[in-house]
Amino acid sequence: MDAITYGSLFLILGSTRLSVLTCCISENPGKHGFLSADAETQEELKDYLLYEEDGHIGLFVMLGETIKPLFYGTVTCMEVKAQGGRCVLHLEALTESYQMDLTVRNRSFQDVAMTSHQLIQKILEPYSQSQILFSIEDKALGQIMVQYQETDWEFLNRVLSAYGASAYIAGNEPGIYLRVGLMDTEEDADWDLLPYVLHRNAAPRETKKGLKGQICYQIETYDILPLGKKVLFKGKELYIGKIERFFRQGLFVSRYYLYFAEGLRKLKYYNPFLGGVSINGVVTAVSRNRLQAQLETDALANYRKKYFFPFSTVAASPDGSGWYCMPRPGDQVRIFFPTADEKESYAIANIQGDSSPASDSPMSRPDLKDITMPDGKAVRFIEGGIQLAVGGNKGTVTLTNDGNAEIVTDDDIEISAAEAVCFSTDGMMSVTAGSRIQFINDAGGNITVTDETVKIDAAMIINN
Incomplete structure (x- = not known):
């Protein structure tokens, strides 16, 4: 190719054409292309260029009758220098990929069947003037991906690092023209004789x-x-x-x-800001000691195969013995990320509400442990014993360390056995009731005790 001179280069800033005095361009993998240029302008145009042009710039070269683009971008710095009777406009610009680096986002992608190409397309979805050429394997992610306190550009480059690849921006193409990975197409370059x-x-x-x-x-x-x-x-x-x-x-x-x-080849790296972060969610499905959850950061409306999080249970063992205490669909959970690797995340219980619990609330005594379900079932490790409760204390069974047992209920208590029910004590057995105590058997025998009488009915009464 013939050498390009100053006279064949020109800049288009918005709708204004400018002559180039000097310029330089740098391009690196995973980074925005950079342009620095000085252009000559007229005195009466300087205010218009500084305050009213839209900030989009293009560098072009005239090759005979053909105009070839060398750089498209967004202006990041403008400066006017007055030199004698002329004005020199200094410009700095980045490729249009810079638009991906303006907004920090928090979002999650839980579809483990989503492929690498689909995820990258989703990242670039908000940018209408974007094109992608893929040169990485299109395989299922197999894990949750979380964009936390990252711009789309930062997240894109981190995703690509998992495939050893980088983002290559074509600065001479309009919009965001992205090459993902190294292209196999060989360019015709006869450089063997060059120093x-x-x-x-x-x-x-x-x-x-x-x-x-x-x-x-x-x-x-x-x-x-x-x-x-x-x-x-x-x-x-x-x-x-x-x-x-x-x-x-x-x-x-x-x-x-x-x-x-x-x-x-890019080495895989992680988001250092993710470690120690929790994201709130709502349980949608439970399977053994794993669960699926709808997170407040979810970016997808539909899933082919949703990610399962392990749940941090009260106690568990490999064979499934021990406590099985899982949340139910609709319960609040938090997804905790102990490290920067999303694959190591797990679900934990989420306590929301008043931070000053009432005196009768289990949370008012953190030294006493309890397991409480939303429908009122509870196991409470009370001081000096253990208590089982249902229906929000409509029925309780209390066992104390000194051997006492107490059954309290707002309704009936029924004890039945196929053969016999035996009550025995080495001391005194006491039965109390508000108005009547009655013993009945299937043969018709009946003993009724009221406030004033004791009535015994039977086919034969033996009094010794």
Whole structure:
């Protein structure tokens, strides 16, 4: 390609065309492309450019009768310099992918059947002018993914790190033009005769990539190629892993950093802000010691296969013995993330409501433990014993450490046996009632005790 000169370059800021005095561009994997440029403008246009233009910028080159884009982006810094009788406008801009880096979000994706491609498409869904070229495996996530205090751009790059890949933004394409992973398509570049510099990064943290992963070829050329593309150089398949474009002696030079695929492989990393976070949810299904929950951060309305969280039970064992104390659908839970890895999350009980419980509330005595169900069933480890209760204390059974037992109910108490019921004591047995005590058997025998009388009815009464 013929060299590009100042005269063939121009900027479009909003609807205004500007002549370029100088410019430089840098592009790196997982980062927004960056443009810095100085352009000459008229005195009467400076206020309009500063205050009224929409902030979108394009850098173009005129090649004969053809106009070729070199950069599209959003202006992040503008500055006007008055120099004698002319004005120089200094601009800094980032590629349109910068729009993905403006809003911090909290959301969760629980569909374990969702694939990597579908998740990435979901991330880019709010951005109408976006295109994606995939070069990573499209397989089911198999886990929950949580975007916590991350922008869409940060979350996207973290998701890609699980596949050893990076996001490559094509700065010369309008909108968000994203290449995910390294493309197999080879660019036609005849660079074998060009001077080059060979680097090796032998730092200890890079040795895990192997020798090929530490190697980088640096060349300079007038050719314009995009980031992440494959080229054949000295008989080796290499990838463009970094680009710097700048003017030298009036000519626009592109410096390319070429890597083996191993050198551009991204190591998996996690969100450091997630560890220690809890997210509130409502139980939707329970299976043994696992549950499904609708979280307040859920981004999906429908699921093919929803994620199951293990539940932190009161006590459990591998064979299922011990306490089985699971919440029910509709109960509140919290999903706790003990580390930055979403796969290690689990559900725990969620207590909501008044932080100053009444005196008769179980929470008013934290030293006394209890297990209470929403329908009023309870097991209470009271002082000096244990109490079973139903119906919000409509019926209770209390066993104390000194051997006493007490049964209290608002309704009837029925004791039945197929053979015999035996009451025995070494001391005194006392039976009390408000108005009447009655003993009846199936043969017709009847003993009735009231306030004033004792009545005995039977076929035969033996008095000894």
